Amino acid sequence: MNVLSQIPAVHQLKKHDRFLELITVLDVSEQVLTDWLSEQIDVVRNRVINNELNHEALNREKLIVLIFDQLNEKIHSFYRNNLQGVINATGVVLHTNLGRARLSKQAIEHIHKTASSYSTLEYNIQTGTRGSRHDIVEEYFKQLTHAESAMVVNNNAAAVYLVLKAIASGGEVIVSRGELVEIGGSFRISEIMEESQATLIDVGTTNKTHVSDYEKAITEQTALLMKVHKSNFKVIGFTEEVDTDDLVHVSRQHDIPIYEDLGSGTLFDFQKENVGAEPTVQAKVKSGIDLLSFSGDKLLGGPQAGIIVGKKMFIDKLKRHQLARVLRVDKFTLAGLEATLKSYIRGQERNDIPTIHDIIASSQSVWEKATKFVEKLNRASTSFICDIKPGKSKVGGGTMPDEEIDTYIVDVKHDFYNSEELSVKLRCFKNPIIVRVKSEAVLLDFRTVNDEELEQVIKAFLQIDMENL
Numbered sequence: 001m002n003v004l005s006q007i008p009a010v011h012q013l014k015k016h017d018r019f020l021e022l023i024t025v026l027d028v029s030e031q032v033l034t035d036w037l038s039e040q041i042d043v044v045r046n047r048v049i050n051n052e053l054n055h056e057a058l059n060r061e062k063l064i065v066l067i068f069d070q071l072n073e074k075i076h077s078f079y080r081n082n083l084q085g086v087i088n089a090t091g092v093v094l095h096t097n098l099g100r101a102r103l104s105k106q107a108i109e110h111i112h113k114t115a116s117s118y119s120t121l122e123y124n125i126q127t128g129t130r131g132s133r134h135d136i137v138e139e140y141f142k143q144l145t146h147a148e149s150a151m152v153v154n155n156n157a158a159a160v161y162l163v164l165k166a167i168a169s170g171g172e173v174i175v176s177r178g179e180l181v182e183i184g185g186s187f188r189i190s191e192i193m194e195e196s197q198a199t200l201i202d203v204g205t206t207n208k209t210h211v212s213d214y215e216k217a218i219t220e221q222t223a224l225l226m227k228v229h230k231s232n233f234k235v236i237g238f239t240e241e242v243d244t245d246d247l248v249h250v251s252r253q254h255d256i257p258i259y260e261d262l263g264s265g266t267l268f269d270f271q272k273e274n275v276g277a278e279p280t281v282q283a284k285v286k287s288g289i290d291l292l293s294f295s296g297d298k299l300l301g302g303p304q305a306g307i308i309v310g311k312k313m314f315i316d317k318l319k320r321h322q323l324a325r326v327l328r329v330d331k332f333t334l335a336g337l338e339a340t341l342k343s344y345i346r347g348q349e350r351n352d353i354p355t356i357h358d359i360i361a362s363s364q365s366v367w368e369k370a371t372k373f374v375e376k377l378n379r380a381s382t383s384f385i386c387d388i389k390p391g392k393s394k395v396g397g398g399t400m401p402d403e404e405i406d407t408y409i410v411d412v413k414h415d416f417y418n419s420e421e422l423s424v425k426l427r428c429f430k431n432p433i434i435v436r437v438k439s440e441a442v443l444l445d446f447r448t449v450n451d452e453e454l455e456q457v458i459k460a461f462l463q464i465d466m467e468n469l
């Protein structure tokens with residue numbers, strides 16, 4: 001235990017050259033640096049106590065080096081943001097852990113402008129009087145979906161909650177057992193229902209639900225018929241579900257409102273591009289459904305938001321509910337949405353909106369980026385072994401779970417580093433690069449990497465190679 005007595009005190013280390021140098025070069029106060037230093041002394045002390053360090057090899061000098069090395073780490077991590085931009089080389093377009101949709105240039109510019117000045121968030125510029133933030137994007141959604149009315153809340157989970165609370169609280173909601181999904185490990189239809197004080201009446205079985213199942217469950221207490229997009233799972237084999245049109249018919253016959261949680265919800269017809277079988281929001285509105293909700297940052301390709309469209313009578317009720325204020329979005333979300341929706345109205349969504357662009361990009365275009373990467377790497381280094389192979393990209397974000405898009409994947413191996421080490425090094429760059437790791441290689445799918453990022457990826461690989469020389 002006499003190693004402990006070798007650990008220097010804070011006041012001693014504050015006179016050390018390394019501390020004095022840090023004070024002159026760093027943009028933090030002496031007080032903060034002193035706090036960090038004593039924190040690191042404690043860390044080292046605990047490591048000694050817990051026998052995590054080899055006592056024989058330790059002496060006062062080595063302990064000092066250790067403390068200052070750890071202090072450096074601490075300083076580095078302080079200067080790094082906790083929320084950082086990364087390069088997504090996984091090919092998963094809507095990667096939930098990596099922030100789902102990346103925004104269009106137009107959306108970013110509009111957010112930037114809105115952030116740097118005052119804005120007409122709740123101001124009517126024509127009359128010079130108070131306006132409503134609900135009006136900012138409603139007309140665009142009406143135009144694009146042909147719905148009577150629209151509103152925006154914090155996310156789609158909030159939209160589901162608001163609809164249930166405002167329309168069905170205290171009543172019964174009929175949902176097919178096959179649609180009682182859990183999304184992203186934290187959002188369960190059954191639990192959100194409980195939270196909203198509506199009673200869940202689940203009908204049918206996991207694989208089959210018929211119109212008659214809904215009809216038999218209707219009582220005086222029924223407040224809402226609800227359909228939920230299965231999103232991240234698919235039942236295969238003998239299945240039957242009631243489609244929206246048929247359920248709208250039941251709803252009309254019994255005079256009970258009907259709502260569908262679409263999950264992703266797309267304004268762009270991916271089916272026409274031979275991707276998936278996702279019906280558009282417009283098509284759903286056409287069925288005559290009362291309310292629909294979907295996410296802003298899934299297939300729409302905008303900022304995080306929950307979009308609710310449908311009959312004016314119901315949307316008005318939602319807008320008036322106290323929760324609407326609780327769940328409202330800020331000006332940046334509205335700015336991002338406005339610019340995103342304008343791309344759709346201008347018919348430029350496939351060019352402007354990265355989510356759409358990346359999902360429908362041809363495998364040939366991914367192959368071209370892959371080839372550029374491999375050629376540049378091979379020209380500058382001999383220690384990487386690259387192999388371009390056909391593969392599959394995923395849409396992600398719980399959307400189109402069974403849809404795989406043809407792509408090309410680059411398998412990269414290094415003479416010296418194994419795949420795990422390579423992936424760690426790639427994550428350590430200032431612009432971290434996220435890749436898939438297979439047992440012996442890292443896999444890169446350039447579907448989700450733009451031209452500018454591709455250059456950074458090439459540079460990063462070459463730098464890794466230089467370190468090893």
Ligand SMILES: *Cc1c(COP(=O)(O)O)cnc(C)c1O
Pocket residue numbers: 155156157158160183187228229230231232261262263264294295296305306397398
């Ligand atoms: C993704 C999803 C949600 C949650 O949407 P968020 O915008 O992430 O809150 C709810 N329901 C379904 C069916 C979904 O796919």
